[in-house]
Amino acid sequence: MRFGDTCGSAAGRIRSLDAGEFVGDEAELYAQRMSGDLPPCLVATSDAWHLVGGVLTTYADDLESVQRRLTTLSAQAGDREASVRCAQDDVAAGRAADRAHAEAAASQPAGTRVPADDGYRSSTPVAEQALDRAHRALQETVDAVTALRAEHDAAVQRCVDAVERARASRFADPPGFWTRVGRSITSWVGDHADALLEISSVLKEVASVAAMLSFVPGMAAVAVAAGGVAVAVDATVKITTGEGSWTEIALDAVGVVPGGRTAGAALRGLRREAGEVAAVGRTARGAVPAGWTGAERITGGRIIRPGDPTKVPGWAEASYDEIRATSDTALIASNTRSVVLPDGHRLDEGDLEQIKRHLFTDEHVLEYGDGAVVLGRFDADPDIAEAWYRLRAGSPADSDLVLLHHELYESSWLRDHPGSTYVDAHARANGVADWHAIIKSRHRRGGNPWRS
Secondary structure (H helix, E strand, C coil), rough: HHHHHHHHHHHHHHHHCCCCCCHHHHHHHHHHHHHHHHHHHHHHHHHHHHHHHHHHHHHHHHHHHHHHHHHHHHHHHHHHHHHHHHHHHHHHHHHHHHHHHHHHHHHHCCCCCCCCCCCCCCCCCHHHHHCCCCHHHHHHHHHHHHHHHHHHHHHHHHHHHHHHHHCCCCCCCCCCCHHHHHHHHHHHHHHHHHHHHHHHHHHHHHHHHHHHHHCCCCHHHHHHHHHHHHHHHHHHHHHHHHHHHHHHHHHHHHHHCCCHHHHHHHHHHHHHHHHHHHHHHHHHHCCCCCCCCCCEEEECCCCCCCCCCCCHHHHHHHHHHHHCEEEEEEHHHHHCCCCCCCCCCCHHHHHHHHHHHHHHHCEEECCCCCEEEECCCCCCCCCHHHHHHHHCCCCCCHHHHHHHHHHHHHHHHHHHHCCHHHHHHHHHHHCCHHHHHHHHHHHHHHCCCCCC
């Protein structure tokens, strides 16, 4: 158990180290491996050693008690076995005396008068009663030994169970080199998915302009290269995070092929129109039930992807209903009248009305990662609901103002660019006000309150 104490103490000392001024790659490595990974392993080791050590200490006490009582019972069993043998001898002697008395009476000459009571008293009944008592006493000792054996077996089983629990708490084997590389890439892409999608959007614009200038020597190659990199970026983000649409990526890939840009644009237009018609048709037929969320949850401020630990509590949906039913944009406009956006724009009630309609009321053509196209409102987001209540109360956090900027830019882009997809508008809004990145950072530092 001393080793367990040492592990627990080491974990506590590591966690208490002040690494606030430790920066750079070494600091990240320390935070990940030393401060992040090592203490939990030490704590798991400490817990396992204490668990096994504690149960073995208890077993040692139990075993000592069993051995002490077994010594007493062993001596008692010897004495009672001797009592049984003596009682058996007494019974045998009594029965032999009975036989001798009967034979003596039978050997009398004929005609001899035998008195009714010749004074003989058989000792057999008393001896048999004594033998029965001796047998019962010995059986009590045997039962006590059997109970001690069961007690010992139970103590052994407790040790086995504790060892199994300790074995089950063993931390996972450290990943190999390539596994660590893969996890690092996946983590980096996940953390920078929004920025990568914004880069992809810019590259698509470059490819589009270069394609229009393809009559200039070298521009066709620029168009193909920019378009190819954009497709590669989109595919990487899709594989790593699940964000995006394979159909859109495929259409972009068609556009990279010389002569395929026109065909890709035509296919995308037909697909968008068909998606809108299908979504309206499904909604009209009631095939999309209220609250349907597809494979992800698209909230306007972020896309909660499959595998994300965020769990949307039931009160979030009720909060959205309450927000929709309340006229609060004038109040929020008054609470934010001193807010000036980075582009110099000052928020007014009209902006708040636009943002509220966009987030809580308007229906959008939403394309989910599983290919479903749904015409409906954004999914409820507990962080957005709390932000709106803070804005209403006049005590907004900085992230709440970033949310307003994001949604104003996103809704304005969709309004000013008919036919633009939500994914495109969301990526562009992240380029000027990345609310999702702020929320992710906050959850990493303080823990995700909606974690499942």
